[in-house]
Amino acid sequence: MSNTTDGICVLTLAGEIDHHTGVELRQALDVPDGVRPRIVVDLGRVTFMDSSGINIFIAAHHATSEAGGWLRLAAPTASVMRTLQIVGVDTVIDCRETLTRALSN
Numbered sequence: 863m864s865n866t867t868d869g870i871c872v873l874t875l876a877g878e879i880d881h882h883t884g885v886e887l888r889q890a891l892d893v894p895d896g897v898r899p900r901i902v903v904d905l906g907r908v909t910f911m912d913s914s915g916i917n918i919f920i921a922a923h924h925a926t927s928e929a930g931g932w933l934r935l936a937a938p939t940a941s942v943m944r945t946l947q948i949v950g951v952d953t954v955i956d957c958r959e960t961l962t963r964a965l966s967n
Contacts, residue, residue, distance in 0.1 A: 869900060871901045872902045872965070873904065874904040875905060875907065875908050877909060878908070878911070879918075880911070880912045880915070884915065891922040892925075893929050899931035899932075901926060901934070902934045903919070903936065904936045905935055905939065906938075906961065910942075911946075912945075916946075916951055920954065936957075936959075936963070937959065937964075938957060
């Protein structure tokens, strides 16, 4: 599910992020030409994420940065945060404890 709050696209995910769901996520994170994207991905209801999700988020981070915008990950569950930390994504992509914090400067 996607909505916009104060010009920030909020993408709310639930369930698993893996090679079966990755195509939809990649499409949802596509950056249109000429847009300066500000995207928050709410991970509060994601129960599992494999390397497919990691790769999609890294690619989306690069695309949003190149377009002059940003990507933030919000409210990752403990298991998802552990995955992000193991591969070091939390040091590359801004990860915030709550959706509210991710929406603030």
